[in-house]
Amino acid sequence: MTKVELFSKDLQKISGVFKALGHPARLAILQYLAETRVCISGDISNEIPLSRTTVSQHLNELKEVNLIQGEIEGVKKNYCLNAKEISRIKDMLDSFLIKIECIDNQNCQ
Amino acid sequence: MTKVELFSKDLQKISGVFKALGHPARLAILQYLAETRVCISGDISNEIPLSRTTVSQHLNELKEVNLIQGEIEGVKKNYCLNAKEISRIKDMLDSFLIKIECIDNQNCQ
DNA sequence: ATAATATGTCGTATATTTACGTCATTAATT
DNA sequence: AATTAATGACGTAAATATACGACATATTAT
Known part of the structure; x- marks a missing residue:
């Protein structure tokens, strides 16, 4: 039923x-x-008003698009931002928005 | 069950x-x-590989966050981008991403 | 007045997301 | 070796999103 593949x-x-x-x-x-x-992993669940498993699920979604990374350190897992990828992603989103903005305004490029 | 309001x-x-x-x-x-x-409305459904009603639904979602506007002209309804708002939205998204980028890199502001 | 055209509204089926608890696993600690 | 702590994996209920057809409404054209 999902038609996402059509795009x-x-x-x-x-x-x-x-x-x-x-x-x-x-x-x-x-x-x-x-x-x-410092990218402490378990502490995120304390900070966010959601259960540990739910936070873990959200972390996975962020990891899937490379916004964050996780690194195992013994029994802990330190998550942190993927700065390089965030920068790339920001450029990607920007260029999409700028493109529709510019075509619409006809005053750029 | 949705906990979006907690944020x-x-x-x-x-x-x-x-x-x-x-x-x-x-x-x-x-x-x-x-x-x-030219912002023709019904033509969008022809361009997009989805039914007219589904497209209409997507249009409403875009309108809800002010990315687009619709203007009735007789029996037709001309949709178009809300350039001013898109620009504002781009700034908003940018500043969010830049903020986490900068805090993370500690090399801006 | 009627027909045709363009949209919107409503109901609904299916898919996906959100949220959580429970159980499993793995590594330090005792 | 047993316990504790930190995660991940799995199952699942409820909420939302996606997608569409059928019907309603309104404005032109005939």
């Missing part, structure tokens, strides 16, 4: 990233990871 | 926009509207 790989990719950013819990997680550069 | 209005707002952009059909609609500045 270009490009649009699928871009919308996938937007989708990952489309939940306040995931934005809160990103903000928290940015603040505590 | 700040700010995060709710930003994630709402990301969410609206989180489907390839809606991105395709935005691109089409950008190309055909």
Whole structure:
């Protein structure tokens, strides 16, 4: 029933990233990871008003689009932002928005 | 069951926009509207490989976050991009991403 | 007045997301 | 070796999103 495949790989990719950013819990997680550069993993569930398993699920979705990374350290797993990829993603989203903005305004490029 | 309200209005707002952009059909609609500045409404359903009603639903979601506008002209309804709002939205998304990027890199501001 | 055209509304089936508890696993600690 | 702590994996209920057909409404054209 899902007709997502009917659209270009490009649009699928871009919308996938937007989708990952489309939940306040995931934005809160990103903000928290940015603040505590230390990237402690379990503490995220304490910070976010959701159960540990739910947070884990959100973390996976963020990882799927490469916004974050996880690194095992003994029994713990330290999550942190993927700064390089975030920058790339920001450029990607920007260029999409700029493109429709520009075509519409006809005053760029 | 939805716990979206537990997060700040700010995060709710930003994630709402990301969410609206989180489907390839809606991105395709935005691109089409950008190309055909003429903003014909029914033609969108011809361009997009989805039924008229489904497209209409996607249009409503885009309208809800002010990415597009609709203007009735007789029996037709001309949709078009809300350029001013798109620009504002781009700034909003940018500033969110830049913020987490910067905190993370500690090399800006 | 009637027909044709363009949209919107409603109901609904299916798919996906959200949210959580329970159980399994793995690594330190005692 | 047994316990504790930190995660991941799995199953599942409830909420949302996706997709569409059928019907309703409104504005032109005939």
